[in-house]
Amino acid sequence: MVCKFQLLSLLLLGATLGCSSADPWRGCTLCLQTGLVPGLQRAADPKPPLLAAEPHCAPLPSTGLPDEPESVDDLDALLGRGRVCGPSGQLSTSHPCTSLGDHGWRVVSGPTPNGSRPYCGAATPACPNQSLTITRKGADPLLVEFYDDPSSHRSALATNCAGGRDLSPCYYRLGHIAIAMRL
């Protein structure tokens, strides 16, 4: 009986070696709700973000965690190009999301400054809004606009690293998402 079971196990082993597991979702999520500013749920976030009615331009009163920016902004997180100062004294790449390409998405255009009025007021030293268009096979393109939140610009601590002073001070948040829906 034991030998039969072990033989079966050997056959099972041979049968499974060529298998690949299904690719379950493990990336970030764009959260949308009509009338609210969109938000990005990062891969490690336990729940979707609380969507706000207005763009984030100043620290908010908080009941739990302090209202502090992430180490990598939404634009760099989505594009997988976020850089942070790591404990080697060098800049490290941080991956709050998996690569867009892992889920079949590709960048069609951008990110490029789009010349629209900064969300956080023309008087603030905000970086220009950025437009990004992404798409994947069988899906209509997503037109994503990011705005700079001057209240979340990188602190001196975040740039105290070899090469850290070259990091952009901008902190881009999701501002607007449109779908070019072909009917």
Next chain:
Amino acid sequence: MKLTEAQAWFQAHGLAVSWRQDIGLDGKLADAILRPPPGASIPLDPLGLAIVVPDIHLAVGNDPFRFNDVNRARRLEGFLRALLALRDELGGQFQGFDCVQLGDFYDLMRAPGLSAHAKRANIDAQYPQVMQLCRALPMLHCIGNHDKDFWLEPPPTDEANYALARTLGSPQLLCFHGHDKVTMFNIVVHNWAETLALTALNVINTLPLLGEFTAWLQATGDQSLEDDAIDETTSEAWDEGVQGPVGWTAPWVARADAADLGNVIRGFEKGLGQQVQVAFIGHSHRPGISWAPVATRRVALIDVGSWTYGRTEFAIVATDGIGLAHL
């Protein structure tokens, strides 16, 4: 209890405890002890002391813990008996005590059985005294990648208490296995093909002759023929001028995956609704005190090491500091 008092307590009870040595910012070897900013303390309340135990990897056959030396089980039993005595002594002084284990206590990838329960029973049968002492403490486990089956099939909590992550005293001290976000995901969503293949392989390993050969193949394939961290006991060099979290001191070591671990810690912070000050991890078997970028802060990141291949590493968490120790 202070760190030096805890070290003296172990020595008075027949266990010589030494601090790990790492290279400090001045380029000289120093005790691997994390100290809080002046005037602050480790937020351990309501506990008086805590012990953090890293990966142990108890297995059957291809067993990285025992690794051909049965005396290693006796040594672990002696350590656990000492922790029981320490718990009772602190309790007599109305001080709390916790012992948290960081995951991979069981190595279910290296044990025969058709279920997590069966694999655990096979390992328990090999280490009955260890299991009895762990239950008596009780040792509080995190789920590691080698015992990830306990996410879907947890043991009864009176036998072994498992959680994905734990806090020590306050939520500002976080313990988890040390997965990046991908391996953390694999705990929740099982790779059934891998589980099935390992189950079959571990059954084959029990066969005479053929089993010895396949066990050797497994050990070669998973690089468990030797401890690949044994020659890497010193820290990597730092670039001049890089400090740790503001005000905290330690002989900081570099860590390549700290940025992604920072994302995981940030996810736990959002779940806890509170900032973390110190995170304890295992998984890599490479002990050292480092830090991870979390939001706009630096969070101290303590890799406690392992008990594989004869190593005996653990962390002592006291109000005046956190020390990386070994027997």
